[in-house]
Amino acid sequence: MTKKEFLQLLKRIKAERLLSSEADNLFSSAKGHIYSLSLNFLRFSSVIGRQIDSEYDDGFIFECITEEEFDVAVLFQRQFKELVESLSGQSSQEINVKVLGYDGLYQKVILGYFEGEINEQELQAEVGAEVGAEVGAEVGAE
Numbered sequence: 001m002t003k004k005e006f007l008q009l010l011k012r013i014k015a016e017r018l019l020s021s022e023a024d025n026l027f028s029s030a031k032g033h034i035y036s037l038s039l040n041f042l043r044f045s046s047v048i049g050r051q052i053d054s055e056y057d058d059g060f061i062f063e064c065i066t067e068e069e070f071d072v073a074v075l076f077q078r079q080f081k082e083l084v085e086s087l088s089g090q091s092s093q094e095i096n097v098k099v100l101g102y103d104g105l106y107q108k109v110i111l112g113y114f115e116g117e118i119n120e121q122e123l124q125a126e127v128g129a130e131v132g133a134e135v136g137a138e139v140g141a142e
Contacts, residue, residue, distance in 0.1 A: 003035045006099070010070040010109060013102075020104025027109070030099045034114050039064040039074070040091040044084050051075055052100045052110050060084045067092070073103065076113045083113075 001009075009030060013023055044062040051057050056075035062084065064072050074097060076084050087093060097111035 001030050001033050003037075006030055006033065006035060007066075007068055007070075010066070010068070010072075013107075013109075014070060017107075020102070023102045023104060023107075027099065027102045031101060032099065034096060034098050036094055036096050037072075037111075038067045038092050038094045039072070040066075041087040041089065041093060044076075044088060047075070053112055056100075056112055062087065070109070071107075072109045072111055073106070074111045074113060075100065080113060080115075 009026060012018075013026065018026070042063045042065065044060050047056070047059055047061045049057065051059070053075070056077055059078040060076040060081070062074045062076065064074050066072060074095075087095075096114040096116065098114045100110045100112045102108070103110050
């Protein structure tokens with residue numbers, strides 16, 4: 001799933017107010033994908049206990065808004081405390097995140113901080129899909 005498709009999925013969930021089970025089904029195809037997103041970091045808190053992915057147990061959760069105005073929650077591992085504190089109040093900061101799931105109670109996508117770079121293959125697939133969509137739209141318009 002490309003970044004563009006993922007953002008379209010967020011738009012659909014916000015517009016349609018889907019049931020938790022419907023949103024979970026939609027997000028099943030996005031789970032595990034890694035994207036670079038520009039986020040506005042609103043506030044964070046510590047999380048205690050088990051999370052949607054055990055890698056983020058006893059870490060931090062940040063309430064964020066994407067550039068497209070979608071509410072998301074980003075989990076951070078506990079070893080990134082300094083990073084979390086430095087992001088507080090930041091706007092338009094780009095980070096790599098992994099799609100973990102959907103929280104039906106708060107109606108937010110749950111993302112996990114991904115340390116490291118997105119590999120070239122994933123970036124090429126994203127760029128190729130976006131270019132292909134643009135070319136297809138141009139051909140269809142003729």
